[in-house]
Amino acid sequence: MRPAVLIAACSLAAAAATAFAADNVLHPQAPAGAKVFFVDLQDGATVGQELHVNFGVSGIALAPATDTTPGTGHHHLLIDANEPPPPGVPIPKDATHLHYGQAQTTDTLHLAPGDHTLQLVFANAAHVPFEPSIQSKKITVHVQ
Numbered sequence: 001m002r003p004a005v006l007i008a009a010c011s012l013a014a015a016a017a018t019a020f021a022a023d024n025v026l027h028p029q030a031p032a033g034a035k036v037f038f039v040d041l042q043d044g045a046t047v048g049q050e051l052h053v054n055f056g057v058s059g060i061a062l063a064p065a066t067d068t069t070p071g072t073g074h075h076h077l078l079i080d081a082n083e084p085p086p087p088g089v090p091i092p093k094d095a096t097h098l099h100y101g102q103a104q105t106t107d108t109l110h111l112a113p114g115d116h117t118l119q120l121v122f123a124n125a126a127h128v129p130f131e132p133s134i135q136s137k138k139i140t141v142h143v144q
């Protein structure tokens with residue numbers, strides 16, 4: 001193989017590797033059967049303004065956001081969010097999209113009285129949802 005051809009072949013391989021890495025980051029594939037759920041909070045529950053929630057996960061490994069191992073991720077809690085986050089982009093980080101990037105499985109929320117929706121979405125180290133999305137049912141709590 002002549003050097004020019006060899007270089008072309010090498011950069012093709014590098015491009016393929018980069019594409020694979022980007023694919024893993026922006027389009028992480030969900031293992032079959034992976035799920036997230038509220039451990040002890042029922043849809044329609046009446047709760048206090050200080051609400052302790054426990055996040056469950058099965059079928060996929062929990063890891064802090066600093067761990068970029070493919071096939072791992074962390075919990076996100078959506079509070080009163082209209083739609084689950086779209087695939088291919090990081091979940092926003094704001095008052096209605098909480099990240100648990102230290103692999104936490106619990107939090108204490110402070111909610112105003114009234115009805116609120118809660119939904120868990122699992123995402124990778126880049127905060128991008130898996131495909132298909134690993135997400136809980138969106139539940140409603142009545143806060144007294």
Ligand SMILES: [Cu+2]
Nearest residue numbers: 099100101127
């Ligand atoms: Cu995140």
